[in-house]
Amino acid sequence: MSPLTSVPVSEHSAGQMDWATPFLQGQREAVREHYDRLAEQREKWFSQNAYYYEKVTEFLRFAVEPNRRVLQVGCQTGFLLEAMQPSYGVGIDVSSRMVEVASKLRPAFRFERQDPEQLCLQEIFDYVLVSGVHNIVDVQAAFLKLRELCRPHSRVLVFGYSYLWQPLIKFAEKVGWKVPEPVPNWLSAEDIQNLLALSGFETVKTYGLFLLPVGIPGLSFLLNRVLARLPFFRRLCFLYVVIARPQVKEAVSDATVSVIVPCKNESDNIEAAVQRIPEMGAGTEIIFCDDRSTDGTAEEVRRCQVAYPQRRIKLVEGPGICKALNVWKGFNAAEGEILMILDADLTTIPEELPYFYRALIEGCGEFINGSRMVYPMEGQAMRGLNILGNTFFGWAFTFLLGQRIKDTLCGTKALWRRDYERLARFHGTWGVTDRWGDYELLFGAARLHLKIVDLPVHYMERRYGETKMTKRFRNAWIMLRMCRSALVKLKFI
Numbered sequence: 001m002s003p004l005t006s007v008p009v010s011e012h013s014a015g016q017m018d019w020a021t022p023f024l025q026g027q028r029e030a031v032r033e034h035y036d037r038l039a040e041q042r043e044k045w046f047s048q049n050a051y052y053y054e055k056v057t058e059f060l061r062f063a064v065e066p067n068r069r070v071l072q073v074g075c076q077t078g079f080l081l082e083a084m085q086p087s088y089g090v091g092i093d094v095s096s097r098m099v100e101v102a103s104k105l106r107p108a109f110r111f112e113r114q115d116p117e118q119l120c121l122q123e124i125f126d127y128v129l130v131s132g133v134h135n136i137v138d139v140q141a142a143f144l145k146l147r148e149l150c151r152p153h154s155r156v157l158v159f160g161y162s163y164l165w166q167p168l169i170k171f172a173e174k175v176g177w178k179v180p181e182p183v184p185n186w187l188s189a190e191d192i193q194n195l196l197a198l199s200g201f202e203t204v205k206t207y208g209l210f211l212l213p214v215g216i217p218g219l220s221f222l223l224n225r226v227l228a229r230l231p232f233f234r235r236l237c238f239l240y241v242v243i244a245r246p247q248v249k250e251a252v253s254d255a256t257v258s259v260i261v262p263c264k265n266e267s268d269n270i271e272a273a274v275q276r277i278p279e280m281g282a283g284t285e286i287i288f289c290d291d292r293s294t295d296g297t298a299e300e301v302r303r304c305q306v307a308y309p310q311r312r313i314k315l316v317e318g319p320g321i322c323k324a325l326n327v328w329k330g331f332n333a334a335e336g337e338i339l340m341i342l343d344a345d346l347t348t349i350p351e352e353l354p355y356f357y358r359a360l361i362e363g364c365g366e367f368i369n370g371s372r373m374v375y376p377m378e379g380q381a382m383r384g385l386n387i388l389g390n391t392f393f394g395w396a397f398t399f400l401l402g403q404r405i406k407d408t409l410c411g412t413k414a415l416w417r418r419d420y421e422r423l424a425r426f427h428g429t430w431g432v433t434d435r436w437g438d439y440e441l442l443f444g445a446a447r448l449h450l451k452i453v454d455l456p457v458h459y460m461e462r463r464y465g466e467t468k469m470t471k472r473f474r475n476a477w478i479m480l481r482m483c484r485s486a487l488v489k490l491k492f493i
Helices: 022-048 050-063 079-083 096-105 139-147 163-174 189-198 219-229 267-276 297-307 323-333 350-361 384-401 417-426 438-447 472-491
Strands: 069-073 088-093 110-113 125-130 150-161 201-209 239-246 256-263 283-290 312-317 338-341 367-371 413-416 452-456
Touching: 022 050, 022 096, 050 079, 050 150, 050 201, 050 239, 069 079, 079 088, 088 096, 096 110, 125 139, 139 150, 139 189, 150 163, 150 189, 189 201, 189 239, 201 219, 256 267, 256 323, 267 283, 267 297, 267 350, 283 297, 283 323, 297 312, 312 323, 323 417, 338 350, 338 417, 350 367, 350 413, 350 452, 367 438, 384 438, 384 472, 413 417, 413 438, 417 438, 438 452, 438 472
Parallel strands: 069 088, 069 125, 088 110, 125 150, 256 283, 256 338, 283 312, 367 452
Antiparallel strands: 150 239, 201 239, 338 413, 367 413
C-alpha cells in the first residue's frame, strides 16, 4: 500500500464530491457534450491523419505487450485499444455516444460510459492507457482511482499534448487538420509526473513523440525518428508519453530465491560459493551452471552436494558456447521466484546478495543491476582500460535505456522470474550475439519498462583461476555494435 492510500481521504476526496461546484460540473458536461457531437465522425479523423495514428499505433505496440489485460481511459471509438492487441480489453469514456459507436465497431472489447474521477471497475489490468488526460477535470482523482486497478507489475501510460504546441493545435483545429477538442487542461510532462507521484505511482520513463505530426517523406523521418529522441529536442515534441508503475511493496513478504552461478574452470571457488551464499527469503537454491569445464568443476559441485546436504545445490550442464547461453540454462532450471546471478570468481562478494533480495521485495526496483563503479576496488580487481570502458558504456546505456546505468557488465543481477519469462522472448533479437548476457537482460528490462536500479557492490580481486574477460578490444567492438542495435530498437522507434 502506498503512503497516500493509507490516508483517510474518503470524506473529501475529489472522486466523492459529486462535483458540487457548478464550475467543475460545467466543465465535465461540456466535455461530454462535445464528444457526443463528434462520435459519428471520429473514425474519419483516424483515416485523414493516417501518418500520425500509424506512428502512435507503432509506439503502443512497442510499449504494450500483446495479449495482456488492457484498460483505456478516454477510449473514444476504441481505435487505440484495438491497436494494443489485448487478450482482454476494456474502454471507458465520458461520452455515451462514443461508447455506443465503439461497441458497434469493436464488439470484441467491453466499453462503458464512466467518468475517470469516479471510475468503478472491480478488476485488475496489466496496462492502463490514459489517452485524453487533457480532458479529465480532476486528474489526481482519476489517478487515485486507477491506482486501485493496478498490480505491482502494471504499467500506466499517460498521453498528453505539450503546451508549447497550443497555438498550432488551435490553428490546426480551426482549419480542419485536427479533430476539435475542448482541452481544459494544458499539463506538462512534469505536471503529470508530479500528479502520478501524489497518487502512488513512480515514473519509469518519459517519451517525446512528433516534432512533425504529419508525414513528409524524409523530413518526418529525420525529425521524428532521430532528432525527437535527443534530450533537448525531446522536450519540444508535440506529444509526450509518461510511463509509470505503482509505487508499492510487492504483494509477498517473502519469496524463494535461485542463485545462478555460471562457471567454467572454477573448481577452487565452488566450495567457497556454497559456504558464502546466504540463505534468503523462503528458501535459497544454488544452481551451478558448468560450461564444459576441464578442471573438475562439475565433480567439485557433486562433492559439495554430498558435503552440504542442508543446502539446495543443483548442477546444470551448460552448452559450452558462451556465458549468456549458460546463464539461460540456469534460469530455465530455476524454481525460485527471484533469480540472481553471481559469477563463480566471487569478485563481487556473495554476502551482499541480500541487498538485491531486499530491493526486489520492497519494490525499490524490478531489475537490480550491480554496480562496481561506486565503492573503491581492491587492488587490481579492474584494470584502468576496463574502468574507462565501463564508464563510457554506462553513459551510453543511460542514454539508450532512459534510466541511470553506471556499470553494464557487473555479473551480479537480480530480477523476478516472472519478468525474466517475459523478457526472454527478446533474446537474440538485438542484431548482435551477446556472449555475456548482460546486455540482453538490460535491453529486455528496458523494453518492458521495468524499473532498473543500480545497487553498489564491492569488487574484489580474483583469488583463484583466471579471468574469462579477455580480448578487450574485440569485446568492446561487440558491445558498440549492440549499442548501435539498441539505438534503433529502443531509441529511434
